[in-house]
Amino acid sequence: MWQELAVVSLWGGVVALDTTAALQILISRPLVSCSVVGLLLGGFPTGFLVGLVFELLYLDELPVGGALFNEGNVGATIAAGLAVLLARSTGRPELALFLASLTGLVMSKTGGQIVVLLRQLNTRIYARLMARPRITPGAVTRAHLLALLCMFAAGCLLTLAAVAGFGYIFHLAAPLVPPGLDRHLQSILYAFMGVGCGVLLHHFFTRRNWWHLAAGAGFGIMLWVLLAALGGGGR
Amino acid sequence: MKSRMRAFDLWNMFWRCFLVQGSWNQMSMLGLGFGFSAIPFIKRIYKTRKQRDECLRRHLDFFNSHPYFASWCLGAVAKLEEEAQRKKWEEYRPIEIFKERLVGPLGGIGDRLFWCGLKPAAAGLGILLALTTGWFAIPIFLIVYNIPHLLVRIHGLRAGYRKGFDIVSELSMRRYQKWFDGVDLAGAAVAGACLIAALRWIWRGGAHPVLSGYPAGIVPLTVFSAALLLTLAALHFNKSRHWTLLGAVLLGILLSLAWTVA
Numbered sequence: 001m002w003q004e005l006a007v008v009s010l011w012g013g014v015v016a017l018d019t020t021a022a023l024q025i026l027i028s029r030p031l032v033s034c035s036v037v038g039l040l041l042g043g044f045p046t047g048f049l050v051g052l053v054f055e056l057l058y059l060d061e062l063p064v065g066g067a068l069f070n071e072g073n074v075g076a077t078i079a080a081g082l083a084v085l086l087a088r089s090t091g092r093p094e095l096a097l098f099l100a101s102l103t104g105l106v107m108s109k110t111g112g113q114i115v116v117l118l119r120q121l122n123t124r125i126y127a128r129l130m131a132r133p134r135i136t137p138g139a140v141t142r143a144h145l146l147a148l149l150c151m152f153a154a155g156c157l158l159t160l161a162a163v164a165g166f167g168y169i170f171h172l173a174a175p176l177v178p179p180g181l182d183r184h185l186q187s188i189l190y191a192f193m194g195v196g197c198g199v200l201l202h203h204f205f206t207r208r209n210w211w212h213l214a215a216g217a218g219f220g221i222m223l224w225v226l227l228a229a230l231g232g233g234g235r
Numbered sequence: 236m237k238s239r240m241r242a243f244d245l246w247n248m249f250w251r252c253f254l255v256q257g258s259w260n261q262m263s264m265l266g267l268g269f270g271f272s273a274i275p276f277i278k279r280i281y282k283t284r285k286q287r288d289e290c291l292r293r294h295l296d297f298f299n300s301h302p303y304f305a306s307w308c309l310g311a312v313a314k315l316e317e318e319a320q321r322k323k324w325e326e327y328r329p330i331e332i333f334k335e336r337l338v339g340p341l342g343g344i345g346d347r348l349f350w351c352g353l354k355p356a357a358a359g360l361g362i363l364l365a366l367t368t369g370w371f372a373i374p375i376f377l378i379v380y381n382i383p384h385l386l387v388r389i390h391g392l393r394a395g396y397r398k399g400f401d402i403v404s405e406l407s408m409r410r411y412q413k414w415f416d417g418v419d420l421a422g423a424a425v426a427g428a429c430l431i432a433a434l435r436w437i438w439r440g441g442a443h444p445v446l447s448g449y450p451a452g453i454v455p456l457t458v459f460s461a462a463l464l465l466t467l468a469a470l471h472f473n474k475s476r477h478w479t480l481l482g483a484v485l486l487g488i489l490l491s492l493a494w495t496v497a
Contacts, residue, residue, distance in 0.1 A: 062350045195463070
């Protein structure tokens with residue numbers, strides 16, 4: 001259990017780095033990061049599903065300059081870890097998905113605030129560097145790598161604290177939720193997808209390109225018919 | 236005259252560009268990251284500690300751009316610093332002004348092309364494929380996004396180092412307009428296809444490998460449609476998507492309970 005938590009936490013650190021600080025090759029996007037969490041914890045379908053819905057939800061989140069944004073990538077990673085671990089420990093995947101998704105939303109907000117704090121810390125690191133009587137390449141490298149290390153550590157700690165803490169609380173609280181309610185809690189999945197598709201359509205819809213959207217929808221219908229003719233096509 | 240810079244220095248600067256935003260701060264924004272990325276050419280061009288100190292201070296000052304486009308400025312600045320050293324410029328103010336002037340175009344083009352265009356479009360394509368083909372979507376999403384991303388970084392560093400001041404000729408918004416339009420149109424088409432794919436996925440009970448207890452069909456589809464319409468209305472009136480989502484979840488649970496009772 002602790003090994004799994006450690007691995008997911010380290011991955012949370014990588015996700016935090018890739019979001020804004022380093023690489024930015026989009027391995028931090030929910031579709032990728034949650035699937036990796038699923039693979040690490042032995043619940044790939046659950047991780048993939050969580051990644052799918054969070055990817056839609058935070059599709060147009062812009063980490064531009066000093067903007068305050070929702071740290072949806074770390075939030076989704078936490079949600080995926082919680083969903084897999086809770087589904088395993090409680091045996092109730094619907095409840096696990098519901099609780100994990102809500103936690104992911106809250107952690108996205110929290111993560112955004114932590115990024116603000118880290119940027120304030122970076123300002124102090126920068127001010128200390130500039131106050132030195134002589135600046136050397138080594139001092140610049142150390143200051144920059146320290147900032148990167150802080151971001152990585154924050155991602156790791158946030159993921160560890162959220163997955164371990166909420167995982168424990170939800171594991172204790174799960175018996176209080178009547179099992180009959182589980183199938184209704186699944187609605188969160190379809191609500192997430194509806195909101196996500198709304199975000200996607202809103203982002204790309206303009207008066208000028210509405211017909212491309214319609215053409216895409218037409219293509220989607222053709223794809224539906226084609227997959228039906230081929231016998232379903234898989235998920 | 237032969238350049239002092241080696242191919243290794245350019246590679247060293249290239250990989251450092253991937254970390255350029257690592258120390259983003261309110262005082263210099265990308266300044267510290269830019270200084271970190273500039274170390275290879277500073278070490279190559281300047282040999283005394285005093286010269287290095289002065290050059291580092293110049294490049295640790297305020298700088299901002301889209302992270303992928305920072306390499307454009309870095310390449311050009313390396314070229315200019317080399318020229319300044321070779322031709323013994325009396326002052327370095329032209330390089331500082333040049334950097335300041337690049338901030339707007341580098342940020343504007345990068346944000347418009349990548350953050351507002353290619354990233355959501357590639358994510359939409361990833362979701363479309365995830366809903367129809369499964370895990371296969373993940374590598375496709377990463378490849379579709381990262382090929383242009385890496386090309387921009389590599390081309391920027393090389394072109395910047397080749398052209399110096401003249402790199403500005405490659406940085407007009409008008410020059411990129413057709414790319415902006417193309418990505419937007421592709422994104423719209425992907426969004427339309429994605430909507431139909433999501434409807435199909437929900438109708439057929441796509442979540443069944445993970446969640447087994449829900450009937451595919453009318454209830455999930457109603458929740459999905461209600462959430463979609465609520466979101467479009469909320470975004471139109473600039474309301475938070477989180478509150479919209481919580482409202483849609485609550486509505487979904489109530490709808491589901493009502494359907495069961497009925």
